[in-house]
Amino acid sequence: MDVYKALEKLAQKYPQKEALIFGERKDTFEELFIKVKRLMGSFKALGMEKGQKIAIYLQNCPEYVYAYLAGLSLGITIVPLDMSLKTEELKNILCHSEAEYLIAKENITLELPNLKKLDINTLISQGEKIDGETIKETDLAIIIYTSGTTGIPKAVPLTYRHLDSPVATLGYFGYDEWLERNICYIPLSHMGGLVYLLMTLGFGSTLVLGKKFIPGVFLKELDKYKITATWLPPSILEMLLMTKEINEVSLKSLKAIVYFGAPSHPKLFMEFEKRFPHIKGVTGWGLTESAAPNVLLPRDMPKEKRYKKGIVGKPAPWVEIKIVDEEGNMLLPGQIGEILLKGWFIMPGYYKAPQLTKEVIKDGWLYTGDLGYLDEEGYLYITGRKKEVIIVGGLNVYASEVEFVISEHPNVKEVAVVGVPDELRGETVKAVIVTNDGTQMSPQEIINFCRKRLPSYKVPRIIEFRNSLPKTPLGKIKKAELK
Secondary structure, eight states: OOHHHHHHHHHHHSTTSEEEEETTEEEEHHHHHHHHHHHHHHHHHTTOOTTOEEEEEOOSSHHHHHHHHHHHHTTOEEEEOOTTOOHHHHHHHHHHHTOOEEEEOTTOOOOOTTOEEEOHHHHHHHOOOOOOOOOOTTSEEEEEEOSOOSSSOOEEEEETTTTHHHHHHHHHTTGGGTOSEEEEOSOTTSHHHHHHHHHHHHHOOEEEEOOSOOHHHHHHHHHHTTOOEEEEOHHHHHHHHHSGGGGTOOOTTOOEEEEOSSOOOHHHHHHHHHHSTTSEEEEEEOOGGGTSOOEEOOTTOOHHHHTSTTEEEEEOTTOEEEEEOTTOOBOOTTOOEEEEEESTTSOSOOTTOHHHHHHHEETTEEEEEEEEEEOTTSOEEEEEESSOEEEETTEEEEHHHHHHHHHTSTTEEEEEEEEEEETTTEEEEEEEEEEGGGOOOOHHHHHHHHHTTSOGGGSOSEEEEOSOOOBOTTSOBOGGGGO
């Protein structure tokens, strides 16, 4: 996707149409284009060149969108940063990405002498409007960090060609007819947030950026802004059904909810659709590494099929999928194994991590780490995860990262972290700990220790102390016995 040309076309076609809404702030496509061009001019005046990197460390806001689009229009690689990152995590990622510029909140202090911090508001107001650079499909557009920074960071590089993937998949399945006005609470630093931005560029959709998520407020915003579609993890859906505001809204403009990010909850979907029969619930699946989504449920699929346990949809025609066993043998329909993907939408490999790339991309196939099966009709079902990824309310928590943090406590001898089922969040984090010489510790002590070093959703909610951890003869911890 040529971001500059896409935005220019929208400004010409829909000059007065609302492009971006944030509270009472609004930009039409024409106004958005002008602000982006001014910011591009400021970037150029600072000496920025194609191929350099700008990191963005902001909450969702219009300035985030301006910076994202201006950078991509100039061929500058964007490094979006999760706001929940602690200082050391942030510094590690900035160094790993080799970002030369940082757009961030004013009160952040980082001792990185080669990093230039920018005041985006000044840059927008003072910049001269310029045109975009010539972009190649293979140019690096974005680097998304999908995990913490213990050891080598897990960074997914996406080219401008990859930016076409979400729009192409959504368009193929006809979802663009639902995507007239969308509301986004997902951080723009995540793949899900990027998809919202790409929907605006690809379909001319209006994007409403949410502030702090409050279930009742969110429901009223769906009516206030006449939202036609939104993406939600099941945990949020359950919160919405429990609010008093659910009885105060009509949601008459809302056509569809796409569920993602956690195991499916058919009962929740059916309860919501029973209350609002005009709203269709559908599911999808994909990874950051595959420029998600890659699999979606067809729009006209009957309700009884849409709510089958674990079903996530069919792949787009250009998406190759196969299910394999531990030895890499292809499995038959109905047999559960690891899901592999292949196609132009797959990342070229983890950024600056060739060994990690070799482990997940083999002969062009991406080993997703997710377990599932295909039925006779070609529908994909997700049954679990091969990798030790705990999905808490749609957010990925890597067990090894939490284990690393807890192991730094002076009284901890051994630790193993697992995910256990949670009705509200899909999964929650559990830590099983062996202390040094039987030292007495309280669960709260571990929780407080983690809170200082990890985002809240990664902090274990369940702490268990044991005298020893179950292990194989080779010394590997038997995590299945800890759940």
